Amino acid sequence: MDKQAKLLSSKLLQKHRLVEVVLNRSVLAWEEAEEGRKRSNSGAAHSHTVQVCEIVAVRKTEDEDDAQKTRKSRKEADQLHPYAFTVSYVRRTRQHQWRCADVTFHCPSQELCEQWIRVTNEQLSLLTDRPKSLLVYINPYGGKRRGKRIYEQKVAPVFRRAGISADVIVTERANHARDHLKTEANLDKYDGVVCVGGDGMFSEILHGLASRTQTDHGVDQNQPDAELVPCSLRIGIIPAGSTDCICFATVGTNDPVTSALHIIVGDSQPMDVCSVHHNDSFLRFSVSLLGYGFYGDLLTDSERKRWLGPARYDLSGVKTFLSHNYYEGTVSFLPAEDNLGSPRDKLQCRSGCRICQHKPSSNDQHGEMSDEKEKSAKGCSSGWTTIHGKFIAINAASMSCACPRSPKGLSPSAHLADGTTDLILVRKCSRLDFFKHLLRHTNKDDQFDHSFVEVHRVRKFRFQPRHHELLSLEDLSEPVQKKAFSPICSAQTTCSYSAAHSSWTCDGEILPHAAIQVSVQCQLIRLFARGIEEQQQQQFVFEDPCTLWPLEQSTN
Numbered sequence: 001m002d003k004q005a006k007l008l009s010s011k012l013l014q015k016h017r018l019v020e021v022v023l024n025r026s027v028l029a030w031e032e033a034e035e036g037r038k039r040s041n042s043g044a045a046h047s048h049t050v051q052v053c054e055i056v057a058v059r060k061t062e063d064e065d066d067a068q069k070t071r072k073s074r075k076e077a078d079q080l081h082p083y084a085f086t087v088s089y090v091r092r093t094r095q096h097q098w099r100c101a102d103v104t105f106h107c108p109s110q111e112l113c114e115q116w117i118r119v120t121n122e123q124l125s126l127l128t129d130r131p132k133s134l135l136v137y138i139n140p141y142g143g144k145r146r147g148k149r150i151y152e153q154k155v156a157p158v159f160r161r162a163g164i165s166a167d168v169i170v171t172e173r174a175n176h177a178r179d180h181l182k183t184e185a186n187l188d189k190y191d192g193v194v195c196v197g198g199d200g201m202f203s204e205i206l207h208g209l210a211s212r213t214q215t216d217h218g219v220d221q222n223q224p225d226a227e228l229v230p231c232s233l234r235i236g237i238i239p240a241g242s243t244d245c246i247c248f249a250t251v252g253t254n255d256p257v258t259s260a261l262h263i264i265v266g267d268s269q270p271m272d273v274c275s276v277h278h279n280d281s282f283l284r285f286s287v288s289l290l291g292y293g294f295y296g297d298l299l300t301d302s303e304r305k306r307w308l309g310p311a312r313y314d315l316s317g318v319k320t321f322l323s324h325n326y327y328e329g330t331v332s333f334l335p336a337e338d339n340l341g342s343p344r345d346k347l348q349c350r351s352g353c354r355i356c357q358h359k360p361s362s363n364d365q366h367g368e369m370s371d372e373k374e375k376s377a378k379g380c381s382s383g384w385t386t387i388h389g390k391f392i393a394i395n396a397a398s399m400s401c402a403c404p405r406s407p408k409g410l411s412p413s414a415h416l417a418d419g420t421t422d423l424i425l426v427r428k429c430s431r432l433d434f435f436k437h438l439l440r441h442t443n444k445d446d447q448f449d450h451s452f453v454e455v456h457r458v459r460k461f462r463f464q465p466r467h468h469e470l471l472s473l474e475d476l477s478e479p480v481q482k483k484a485f486s487p488i489c490s491a492q493t494t495c496s497y498s499a500a501h502s503s504w505t506c507d508g509e510i511l512p513h514a515a516i517q518v519s520v521q522c523q524l525i526r527l528f529a530r531g532i533e534e535q536q537q538q539q540f541v542f543e544d545p546c547t548l549w550p551l552e553q554s555t556n
């Protein structure tokens, strides 16, 4: 068992086989004992390993627990191994899904059984990242309205098994969770906040927690240049919405039990958050997609068709595509020149991502910021790039935004926590060219390899629509009426020209202003997740590493 000292090693009965069970600081392993193999003529030994950090719980096995399951072996167990303990652990199944599996070991004496439970629990208590107390918000109306049932039937039992206590709030209105977190919740009591719902519900939790953290630290989030304080509590997402993109991007699957297990083992996935401002007022946070033009129009139109259900996205997509609007304006951005990756390097952000670990130190960031302030005070904007143009779409992807419709996502190499967002500019082009570009989101071709598309990895950006540049400051402060945004051409107009402006979609919400400033807040939050695991990591537990065996002489 690698080079670590054994904490315990015993010959125990598992089902009807005698197995050698070993525990060290990092692994619990068992393999059919040699005499058992001879007896059953089973040939090669099957060994199993479970990482200690992926053990959910260990408990004394009550008689009725496994009496039926192992009826065959009961006689032998009763006679020689009457005491038993059960270890619940994470088992990886298909497509990044985790399940809570049980293995029961029968011991010859009560002392040995209690020793195994005690020593294993001691090891679990050393895992200080694991939450003990959680605040859970359930949106009973998210998705197919199954949030409450999903939590009660699939999540609460696993939390109970792991000894986690949870205070549950079923929301009574939109923004209930956000407002409660912002002002009322006694956050000192908890090790994390869990949301049961979709992306809209996650956004509520993000806004509540991030705003509360700034208030508690005296930071004014209305200041576009303010360096926001990272939230200390992690957020868990139990997917129960119709769109669960954030969960999918950080776990690799939308499965409530998998998410619950990531919470139990105390995973931590840092995540960048974009703060979006209009002049000196804070508008919203974004973690996935900020889209102007095509996606803004699509979302605005689909909001009017909510009654259609998910089909509204297809219909609005076709309508927006046929409208083929473009918008004039100025984009300025601060490139992330010191970043290790680039949007076209084909390096995907995965669990333990090297690029996300190489975040600039806060000193560097601060230096960059004060430098910038100094320069802007002198009237120069060194480091910033400015582009005037006519755009069909302006997108900022802070994660790949992969989903079943677009398996690669809008920016396949975007990173969850590298302090940047990928700014994608799609300039005015023919309808056919734009169609070719959209098509590339669904196949293997590089969607940025078009003369009318450019992509930049940036730390900040601003957008000023041309239309607004002509208005007075007074007009700018007026929230624009939604109607005025309507980009869809009427039957009489030609669709090749759009005089007005579009609107921004910010993680699915429509922003009230077109002129915005965006700043990436590096690793502002952490989720109970670990990013999408590579295939090798997935297989680790399935493959029984030979290095663990042969066992040395057992001590019991």
Ligand SMILES: Nc1ncnc2c1ncn2[C@@H]1O[C@H](COP(=O)(O)OP(=O)(O)OP(=O)(O)O)[C@@H](O)[C@H]1O
Residues within 6 Å of the ligand: 138, 139, 140, 141, 142, 143, 144, 170, 171, 172, 173, 174, 175, 176, 196, 197, 198, 199, 200, 201, 202, 204, 240, 241, 242, 243, 244, 508
């Ligand atoms: N009790 C409630 N009543 C009505 N709305 C609520 C309630 N609780 C939360 N909400 C709001 O419901 C919205 C949608 O919720 P959620 O994201 O959980 O589900 P969804 O089905 O994925 O939603 P959508 O796909 O429409 O964004 C959220 O924006 C949230 O603010």
